Amino acid sequence: MTTEEIRNKLTDRGLKVTPQRMAILEAIYNLKNHPTAENIIDYIKKMYPNIATGTVYKVLGVLVENRLIKKVTTEKDAMRYDGVMESHHHIYCQETELIKDYFDEELDELLQKYFEKKSLPGFKIEDIILQIKGTFQKQY
Amino acid sequence: MTTEEIRNKLTDRGLKVTPQRMAILEAIYNLKNHPTAENIIDYIKKMYPNIATGTVYKVLGVLVENRLIKKVTTEKDAMRYDGVMESHHHIYCQETELIKDYFDEELDELLQKYFEKKSLPGFKIEDIILQIKGTFQKQY
DNA sequence: ACTTATATGAGAATAATTCTTATTTAAGAA
DNA sequence: TTCTTAAATAAGAATTATTCTCATATAAGT
Ligand SMILES: [Mn+2]
Ligand SMILES: [Mn+2]
Ligand SMILES: [Zn+2]
Ligand SMILES: [Zn+2]
Numbered sequence: 001m002t003t004e005e006i007r008n009k010l011t012d013r014g015l016k017v018t019p020q021r022m023a024i025l026e027a028i029y030n031l032k033n034h035p036t037a038e039n040i041i042d043y044i045k046k047m048y049p050n051i052a053t054g055t056v057y058k059v060l061g062v063l064v065e066n067r068l069i070k071k072v073t074t075e076k077d078a079m080r081y082d083g084v085m086e087s088h089h090h091i092y093c094q095e096t097e098l099i100k101d102y103f104d105e106e107l108d109e110l111l112q113k114y115f116e117k118k119s120l121p122g123f124k125i126e127d128i129i130l131q132i133k134g135t136f137q138k139q140y
Numbered sequence: 141m142t143t144e145e146i147r148n149k150l151t152d153r154g155l156k157v158t159p160q161r162m163a164i165l166e167a168i169y170n171l172k173n174h175p176t177a178e179n180i181i182d183y184i185k186k187m188y189p190n191i192a193t194g195t196v197y198k199v200l201g202v203l204v205e206n207r208l209i210k211k212v213t214t215e216k217d218a219m220r221y222d223g224v225m226e227s228h229h230h231i232y233c234q235e236t237e238l239i240k241d242y243f244d245e246e247l248d249e250l251l252q253k254y255f256e257k258k259s260l261p262g263f264k265i266e267d268i269i270l271q272i273k274g275t276f277q278k279q280y
Numbered sequence: 281a282c283t284t285a286t287a288t289g290a291g292a293a294t295a296a297t298t299c300t301t302a303t304t305t306a307a308g309a310a
Numbered sequence: 311t312t313c314t315t316a317a318a319t320a321a322g323a324a325t326t327a328t329t330c331t332c333a334t335a336t337a338a339g340t
Contacts, residue, residue: 016285016286016336016337017338018286018287018336018337021287037328050288050289051289052288052290053289053290053327053328054288054289054329055287057328057329058287058288058329059287059288073271077217077219077297078326079215102260104258107254107258110254120272122276122277122279123231123274124274125274126273126274127273127274128270128271128272129270130269130270131268132260132267133265133267133269134264134265134267135263135264135266136263137262137264139262156305156317156318157306158305160318160319176296177296190319191319192319193322194298194299194320195319195320197297197298198319218297
């Protein structure tokens, strides 16, 4: 993801391009494993030590509203963020904080067809995300 | 769910039976829509005004550890709890806080078979929960 | 360059949860 | 039925995650 591409994501949504917004998007794309706000703040402060905590939360909210990033829910108190906007699911390791992306078009089609048939009465489905919970096998 | 049944759930796990634990389980079973800790506290305080907030959080943690209840993740800051331990999925209304249970054995079998075939290398799946996001149609 | 609506920084405030410690109590043993 | 004691609770302080307020700074259009 180049600087220009990041800039375009902002302008495409009619958002002002600020160094803070650029830095936050860049952080999300570079930090793997679905960073928390705190992860993002730590990362950005290396290059840009004056960024305000409140600004990061504000910007994250704006980016979510504008569908440039997504929230990832967990059983921990801190929200996590995801810069991958293509449809995908999440593999949660119960022993660590690791959340791996899981892409599977075949599964997505299967689910889409399944819920076309068995549509939920009175509910318009916008998105289906699998939370796949378990543990990674330790390798000796 | 009778008082005796609730009591047995605790003793079956080797947990001491306390009025607080009984009240918290009863609250979760009676409150619908996946209550927050605050919902549970408000409910219990009607009958039992001296219960301490910290006790409720402590007990909720114990009940989760002992698999008598589950956490339900959301994009909001407050954790929500679920007393329904049978396998099921969640329908999230994007416009309200409503989280509806969705039971579907056919779907569960479909998923189980799917992931038997396409097993995730190095990962032991313990549970798969669908987060079905969308909106309930308003009826006029 | 000028203007202005919007974004940011700083720090206070709030909300959700956890921690600490003295006291109480459930449940098994005597 | 007491007695014992490890575990649970109440109360309130502390911590963590997030939001809010408001004065200043700045992006972007004119
Ligand atoms: Mn959450
Ligand atoms: Mn919180
Ligand atoms: Zn992801
Ligand atoms: Zn449920």
